[in-house]
Amino acid sequence: MNTPDPHSRRPAGAIAGPDSxxxxxxxxxxxxxxxxxxxxxxxxxxPAGFAATVARLAAxxxxxxxxxxxxxxxxxxxxLLAAAVFALPGLATALVSIATMHDAVPWPMLIAAxxxxxxxxxxxxxxxxxxxxxxx
Amino acid sequence: MNEDRDLxxxxxxxxxxxxxxxxxxxxxxxxxxxxxxVQHPEDTRELCQEVFLRVHQRLxxxxxxxxxxxxxxxxxxxxxxxxxxxxxxxxVNESAHDDGDDAPISRIGDGFDxxxxxxxxxxxxxxTSAMEALPPLQRTLLTLYHLDELGIAEIARIxxxxxxTVKNYLFRARARLRKQLEAMIGEHA
Numbered sequence: 001m002n003t004p005d006p007h008s009r010r011p012a013g014a015i016a017g018p019d020s021x022x023x024x025x026x027x028x029x030x031x032x033x034x035x036x037x038x039x040x041x042x043x044x045x046x047p048a049g050f051a052a053t054v055a056r057l058a059a060x061x062x063x064x065x066x067x068x069x070x071x072x073x074x075x076x077x078x079x080l081l082a083a084a085v086f087a088l089p090g091l092a093t094a095l096v097s098i099a100t101m102h103d104a105v106p107w108p109m110l111i112a113a114x115x116x117x118x119x120x121x122x123x124x125x126x127x128x129x130x131x132x133x134x135x136x
Numbered sequence: 137m138n139e140d141r142d143l144x145x146x147x148x149x150x151x152x153x154x155x156x157x158x159x160x161x162x163x164x165x166x167x168x169x170x171x172x173x174v175q176h177p178e179d180t181r182e183l184c185q186e187v188f189l190r191v192h193q194r195l196x197x198x199x200x201x202x203x204x205x206x207x208x209x210x211x212x213x214x215x216x217x218x219x220x221x222x223x224x225x226x227x228v229n230e231s232a233h234d235d236g237d238d239a240p241i242s243r244i245g246d247g248f249d250x251x252x253x254x255x256x257x258x259x260x261x262x263x264t265s266a267m268e269a270l271p272p273l274q275r276t277l278l279t280l281y282h283l284d285e286l287g288i289a290e291i292a293r294i295x296x297x298x299x300x301t302v303k304n305y306l307f308r309a310r311a312r313l314r315k316q317l318e319a320m321i322g323e324h325a
Contacts, residue, residue, distance in 0.1 A: 030317055046184075
């Protein structure tokens with residue numbers, strides 16, 4: 001059974017009013033009666049074995065979730081495999097085309113363009129770093 | 137707090153019986169919150185199950201920023217609140233009788249005998265009915281304060297309301313019950 005956390009328990013005699021000073025003037029006996037009524041108010045008992053039932057339900061849910069996850073993963077894997085199988089002939093043709101194009105690609109021009117881009121990025125980075133140092 | 141950590145660790149490690157122990161330790165608070173909110177035994181049982189299933193699902197996200205009981209209480213309060221919202225039941229019913237007016241109660245004066253009042257079954261029964269007729273939020277706050285003996289700060293964390301608002305609702309609820317008591321004593325006199 002749950003017992004109130006001793007650290008969170010209010011100090012004895014604490015008053016819950018909008019204003020403690022004002023509330024302290026209120027008839028304590030009436031408040032005590034309210035307190036007793038609240039404590040004595042009927043509350044249906046927690047069903048016997050409630051904790052065990054909930055624990056079993058939670059285990060079932062976890063098991064079901066695990067099975068659903070596995071099923072989802074299996075479906076995803078099957079879809080990916082099917083997609084790969086269907087795409088394979090097209091991919092093979094594309095690979096062959098790329099291989100034949102390899103010799104026709106203007107490599108010197110591409111390498112020169114990449115080097116220019118790197119150089120520009122380097123200059124930009126250096127300029128930014130200098131600018132930031134100056135701003136500080 | 138260390139017990140909470142050990143218990144949470146055991147549940148996350150899927151140790152046998154750990155979750156059952158967690159439920160046993162915290163079921164009372166969840167039951168009180170949910171029952172006072174919905175006032176229906178069958179709904180209370182189902183919603184409490186839902187509360188602990190959520191606790192089980194989200195326990196890995198619990199960061200020990202509050203006590204475990206506060207965290208579970210928050211979940212219970214939110215599950216019960218959503219249930220009331222689905223059924224379009226008001227959480228707070230600000231009626232004319234709920235204006236927080238707490239004028240001195242003359243009849244509950246020197247002649248008022250607490251023990252004989254509490255021994256008066258009719259009076260206690262009427263007071264119990266009056267408590268059950270309070271809006272769900274006020275009933276729950278009274279229960280958390282008087283039955284579970286939680287502090288205002290913890291009730292505020294559970295209900296996600298500012299402490300001042302909790303105090304105000306408690307004050308209004310008790311003022312309303314005191315008014316009922318005054319009326320009943322008046323009838324008896």
